[in-house]
Amino acid sequence: MRTMAVIGTGLIGTSVALAVSRRGVTVFLSDHDPAAARTAAALGAGLASAPAAPVDLAVIAVPPSQVGAVLAEAQQRGLADSYTDVASVKAEPERAALSRAPDPHRYVGGHPLAGRERSGPLAARADLFRGRNWVLTPSRLASDVAFDRALELVALCEAVPVVMRSQDHDAAVAVTSHVPHLMASLMAARLREGPADLPSLAGQGLRDATRIAGGDSRLWGDILQANAPAIAGVLRDLHTDLSRLVPALDALARPGGSERDHGMRTLVDLLDRGISGLAEIPDARPGASPGDPLVRVAVADRPGELARLLAAVAERGVAADDVRVEDVDVSRADGVDASGFAVRFSVPPRTADRLVAALDAEGWDVVREREGDRSPGGTTLAGTARSGRRPR
Numbered sequence: 001m002r003t004m005a006v007i008g009t010g011l012i013g014t015s016v017a018l019a020v021s022r023r024g025v026t027v028f029l030s031d032h033d034p035a036a037a038r039t040a041a042a043l044g045a046g047l048a049s050a051p052a053a054p055v056d057l058a059v060i061a062v063p064p065s066q067v068g069a070v071l072a073e074a075q076q077r078g079l080a081d082s083y084t085d086v087a088s089v090k091a092e093p094e095r096a097a098l099s100r101a102p103d104p105h106r107y108v109g110g111h112p113l114a115g116r117e118r119s120g121p122l123a124a125r126a127d128l129f130r131g132r133n134w135v136l137t138p139s140r141l142a143s144d145v146a147f148d149r150a151l152e153l154v155a156l157c158e159a160v161p162v163v164m165r166s167q168d169h170d171a172a173v174a175v176t177s178h179v180p181h182l183m184a185s186l187m188a189a190r191l192r193e194g195p196a197d198l199p200s201l202a203g204q205g206l207r208d209a210t211r212i213a214g215g216d217s218r219l220w221g222d223i224l225q226a227n228a229p230a231i232a233g234v235l236r237d238l239h240t241d242l243s244r245l246v247p248a249l250d251a252l253a254r255p256g257g258s259e260r261d262h263g264m265r266t267l268v269d270l271l272d273r274g275i276s277g278l279a280e281i282p283d284a285r286p287g288a289s290p291g292d293p294l295v296r297v298a299v300a301d302r303p304g305e306l307a308r309l310l311a312a313v314a315e316r317g318v319a320a321d322d323v324r325v326e327d328v329d330v331s332r333a334d335g336v337d338a339s340g341f342a343v344r345f346s347v348p349p350r351t352a353d354r355l356v357a358a359l360d361a362e363g364w365d366v367v368r369e370r371e372g373d374r375s376p377g378g379t380t381l382a383g384t385a386r387s388g389r390r391p392r
Contacts, residue, residue: 001025001152003055005079007070008032009040011116012086013061014124017045019157022126028055040121054078057149060085063219064226068096075102082149083107088173089226090137090166098139108150109137109166111173112159119216127158134159137166174230179238181220182231184213245270295345295355298365309343312362316355318345344369 002025006017009031017027017040027046031037034048041048058080060070064087071083071093083106087093090109097107114132116123134154138147154161164172188210191198224231244266251263299305306325324344347355352368359366 001056001149001156003051004028004153005030005051005055005058005074006040006046006061007058007074008061009036009045009121010061011119011121011123012112012114012128013059014040014043014045014121015114015126015128016059016061016086016112016153016157018043018124018126019129020153021046023156025156036121040124043121043124045121045124051079055080056082057153058083059153060087063087063222064089064092065222067093068100071097071107072100072102075106081106082143082146084110084136084146084150084153086110086112087226088177088223090135090169092226094137094139094166098141104139105141105143106146107139108142108146109139110150110153111135111137111169112154112157114159119219129157129159132159133162135162135164135169137164137169139166170227171230171233174227174234178224178227178231179234181212181215182224182235184210188213241270294369295347295352295359296367296369297343297345297359299341299343301341306341306343309364312359312364313345313355316358317351318347318355 001020004017004020004025005028006013007030009017009029013029013031017029021027021044028051029037029040029046029048030050031040037048040046058074060067060074060083062070062085067085067087071085074080074083085093085107087109088111090111094109097104097109101107112129112132112134114128116125116128134157136147136150136154138150151161187206191202191210248263248266251259252267254260297309299309324346325341345355356366356368
């Protein structure tokens with residue numbers, strides 16, 4: 001790929017342009033707000049001008065409801081040989097492409113699974129997509145040439161291609177992205193209704209739960225309406241769980257009530273389901289990355305020893321959320337006492353050697369391992385196949 005056009009120079013569009021520009025691709029930028037395109041160009045994302053000849057690929061970085069119209073207009077003026085988009089909803093743009101675009105075989109839907117709480121070109125980063133999944137949703141009419149161009153874009157941005165059907169994608173992101181954003185917004189809205197000093201009591205848990213509520217409301221309104229059927233289905237399931245949870249809490253609030261045991265079982269069941277669901281997320285622990293070194297420490301089963309170790313590693317910037325505790329197998333002969341624990345910390349490479357040296361100096365039995373060395377059966381203290389092939 002030698003030339004590319006980016007239509008829409010917000011966070012995602014400008015980040016795409018920055019990434020491919022650094023790989024030697026000439027990028028032409030446009031936006032309904034000329035100032036945004038000039039800002040992106042000033043950042044080094046490309047040229048805020050129209051190409052003199054068709055480019056190899058046009059990337060449409062506009063809200064989902066606008067993808068169809070922008071694609072049709074760009075194809076009518078012959079902007080590019082191939083086209084893709086980066087909208088976070090895929091079925092609606094695909095339907096618009098098939099019904100409105102002059103050359104739907106030149107288009108492949110796409111969605112990079114990356115973003116930030118900030119918006120606009122000034123929030124863009126060239127490495128935004130590095131190591132992140134990038135979903136491609138080629139329709140039944142998409143050509144191999146267009147699909148290969150989309151794959152090349154993913155490679156230039158150092159992302160990981162994931163090929164799905166558009167409907168499957170939308171059902172998945174309803175659970176993983178769209179409903180969580182709604183829940184964060186609903187929770188953040190409660191802060192307006194509580195006691196006057198409530199914000200002063202906000203801890204990290206609340207910040208984590210509401211962090212994504214600060215997104216652009218107009219953009220998110222467009223995203224949510226474009227995926228409304230899938231989102232409504234997830235919310236109905238959540239409503240069913242809430243319909244069980246509220247009576248359970250009411251029963252627990254009544255002292256001495258006969259339904260308290262049932263209420264507690266319901267509550268614990270819902271919490272256990274959450275723990276089980278969290279385990280389905282790869283590397284759900286904050287800060288953990290695949291392949292990070294593991295620092296393993298043997299801890300005697302004595303009161304206060306585990307707390308002392310956690311305090312020691314916390315001083316080196318390792319959080320308890322990055323820790324796993326594993327039972328010691330009495331059949332092992334690696335020097336770990338059978339009445340103790342094997343505690344493993346997943347830490348960045350630059351931290352691992354320093355942590356091992358510091359703990360060793362304090363007298364801990366500590367070694368550095370790789371991810372593949374970990375034995376199964378650990379318990380955390382905190383509690384779609386990737387492919388470059390088209391779906392059949």
